[in-house]
Amino acid sequence: MTAFTATVTVRLKRGVLDPEAETTQRSLERLGFDLNDLRSADVFELDLDADSADDAAERAEEMAERLLANPTIHDYDIEVTEAE
Amino acid sequence: MVTVTIAVIQFGGSNCDRDSVQALSSLDFDAELVWHEDGLPEDVDGVVLPGGFSYGDYLRAGAMAARSPIMAEIREAASEGTPVLGICNGAQIGCESSLTPGAFTTNESARFQCEHVHLRVENADTPWTSQYDEGEVVELPIAHGEGRYEISDDRLDELEAENRVLFKYCDEDGNVSPEANPNGSKHSVAGVTGEDDHIAVMMPHPERATLSDLSRTDGQGVLTGFAE
Numbered sequence: 001m002t003a004f005t006a007t008v009t010v011r012l013k014r015g016v017l018d019p020e021a022e023t024t025q026r027s028l029e030r031l032g033f034d035l036n037d038l039r040s041a042d043v044f045e046l047d048l049d050a051d052s053a054d055d056a057a058e059r060a061e062e063m064a065e066r067l068l069a070n071p072t073i074h075d076y077d078i079e080v081t082e083a084e
Numbered sequence: 085m086v087t088v089t090i091a092v093i094q095f096g097g098s099n100c101d102r103d104s105v106q107a108l109s110s111l112d113f114d115a116e117l118v119w120h121e122d123g124l125p126e127d128v129d130g131v132v133l134p135g136g137f138s139y140g141d142y143l144r145a146g147a148m149a150a151r152s153p154i155m156a157e158i159r160e161a162a163s164e165g166t167p168v169l170g171i172c173n174g175a176q177i178g179c180e181s182s183l184t185p186g187a188f189t190t191n192e193s194a195r196f197q198c199e200h201v202h203l204r205v206e207n208a209d210t211p212w213t214s215q216y217d218e219g220e221v222v223e224l225p226i227a228h229g230e231g232r233y234e235i236s237d238d239r240l241d242e243l244e245a246e247n248r249v250l251f252k253y254c255d256e257d258g259n260v261s262p263e264a265n266p267n268g269s270k271h272s273v274a275g276v277t278g279e280d281d282h283i284a285v286m287m288p289h290p291e292r293a294t295l296s297d298l299s300r301t302d303g304q305g306v307l308t309g310f311a312e
Contacts (some may be wrong), residue, residue, distance in 0.1 A: 067147065
């Protein structure tokens with residue numbers, strides 16, 4: 001078994017309104033920053049032991065499907081690295 | 085009269101549970117509080133998923149409660165015909181647990197909104213709306229930060245074609261418009277039914293508009309759906 005960190009990033013699907021991101025963008029603009037768009041996402045870092053990176057990714061995917069993301073409004077991606 | 089027993093499910097953070105029991109009791113239902121860890125009693129004739137902030141709305145409103153073991157029991161009971169009504173946080177739980185389609189997410193205003201709204205009855209041919217006429221305007225309170233109904237355009241078209249939208253936000257004359265949509269819900273949807281119409285969720289609070297000494301009683305018609 002090897003220690004991995006699976007990073008699950010959960011984003012709203014394109015086209016789904018993100019009022020919090022819009023509010024944050026407006027706030028940055030009020031501070032004088034110039035930007036075209038702002039998207040927010042939730043990042044979950046999962047430390048787990050697995051036989052392989054693929055195995056770790058598969059388990060992280062199951063967790064994303066079951067709880068971390070809501071398929072109605074979210075897309076997600078998963079990156080797996082060996083833990084340091 | 086036949087006694088109709090309704091289980092009002094309490095999760096950690098539910099806060100409309102006792103209101104629901106009181107409102108249901110006033111309509112002569114035998115309403116009982118059921119702590120989620122105690123499981124669903126066998127003899128219940130209906131289930132209310134009440135409002136509140138189950139599990140602090142962590143992750144997403146309703147996400148944690150939707151995955152608690154009692155929800156599997158409730159899905160099974162629902163599939164066997166037991167009526168289930170999710171109100172506010174209970175609506176979020178219902179969608180998170182796939183009892184009903186779509187999702188309730190952050191209001192367009194990004195704020196918690198607590199106000200009275202008008203709703204147009206879209207389909208009066210369900211247990212929850214048969215006390216009303218199609219097109220009738222009712223007034224109920226909302227109190228939510230994550231009540232914006234979100235679903236794919238295709239799926240929403242299907243739901244509308246199948247008459248599964250119960251209520252839409254509207255103005256006092258029944259006009260559905262962006263101005264009369266308090267939270268940015270797609271197509272102004274305030275409540276929908278599941279695969280069968282004995283399963284329903286809605287963000288407005290019928291139990292807060294049931295007791296005549298507190299307010300209007302427009303919500304009574306929804307709760308009497310349990311007697312259908």
